[in-house]
Amino acid sequence: MWQTLTRWYHQWGSPRYFFQYSGVLLPWLWPLAVLTLVVGVVWGLAFAPADYQQGNSYRIIFIHVPAASAALLGYIAMGVAGLVGLVWRMKMADIMIKAIAPFGAVLAAIALITGAIWGKPTWGTYWVWDARLTSMLLMLFLYLGVFALMNAIPDPRQAGRAASLLSVVGVINVVIVKYSVEWWQSLHQGSTLKVVGESAMPSEMLAPLLISMLGIYLFFACTVLMRARTEIMVRERKSQWLREVLR
Amino acid sequence: MSFRATLKREVVLAWRRPAEIINPLFFFVMVVAMFPLGVSPKADLLSVIAPGVVWVAALLAVLLSVEGLFRNDFEAGALEQMLVAPTNLYVPCLAKIIAHWLLTGLPLVLVAPLLGYMLHLPEQASMTLFLGLLLGTPTLTAIGAIGVSLTVGVRSGGILLALLILPLYVPVLVFGAGAAAYAANGAPVEGLLAILAAMLLASLTLAPAAVAAGLRISNGG
16 A cells, blocks of 8 residues: 555656646546536525525635635645655656646635625625635735745746745744734634534535535646646656657 | 854954944834824824834844845855855854844844834833844744745845745734734733744744755755
């Protein structure tokens, strides 16, 4: 089991293996992502029951929560990739960071914008300096920082390694930032989804939410894989295997 | 290089260029002086915003001064010598962080109570503002050093450094300014200062390792 895992890990760490097998995976992953996303969002927006307190305005949750959780997950993934890149100097690790950073920033922005739209009818204001909003805003800044650092360093390997270190530092910091701003202010409703224990949400609402979250994750994965493939093509443009694969 | 040798070298070098010590201090005082001019000179308003203003100004002063942490060494080639030396990089990085704080951070901390007084900060909060900055500014220097290690040699690194580092400064700002504001309202602040001390110890132990790794990366290692 362990041997299979490590072999699998090293295989996916090589650009060549990654390029070939992500090419096999993507034609299956894309339709699955679109399907779950469409089912989840349409079910949530059109068929799920209205909230007894917030009416129909709560329906933005089917976009807001998946985007926010995917932005967080993307940041953690970036930190893990950074650690892998720093420790094992794996080529794919900094390619993954480069692939994740822009889309993660977009997801964080979507979470903030949908949150603002949701906040107006519910709290009566588009923006408050609340803990969750502020930490999401800071996460957007951290994403933009990684992005800016990568753009500022011309050499791609060096840029990747610098971004690896910054992502690792950022992940450690995100935890501290989260608790510090929570202590500072909180107005946001408590988390509805719980990994352990019963969710505070009826299953007719929970099911479409979970499906649209899965949809966003899959969509995120597809985009990251495609961006990573493009980056591999740029970096390995002179290598023989790429020409053979593309022929 | 041993800890003491690096520390001594940094202090002597800075002593010969006093502008590098004095300029961040002037910057700190000037930024704080802009607030009564820009917001309002009324005492009741100023006393409320004083902790935040002093803290944000200190944070910006540290950010601007820490940018030069490795610049001279990088341009003179001393940094490369440090990197190829057969010793651990952790100790000289720690020494540079501490030396830099002693020369630029500590003066800010010493002046801060005066600025607090000028902003009508209630007197019982003055000590907390001082202690908070004393515990918080070395953390700011240590975190800033990580960003500098990554951007040394990058063109227009200053604004980039701010983008990278400001989000990481948030916890220190929240607890530091929070402690001073609590003290102004007469609330207990020991817990907040303890958290600042914890962040100081964590950053002083972890940051030099990250700075060493960052220096190796940005010098193509």
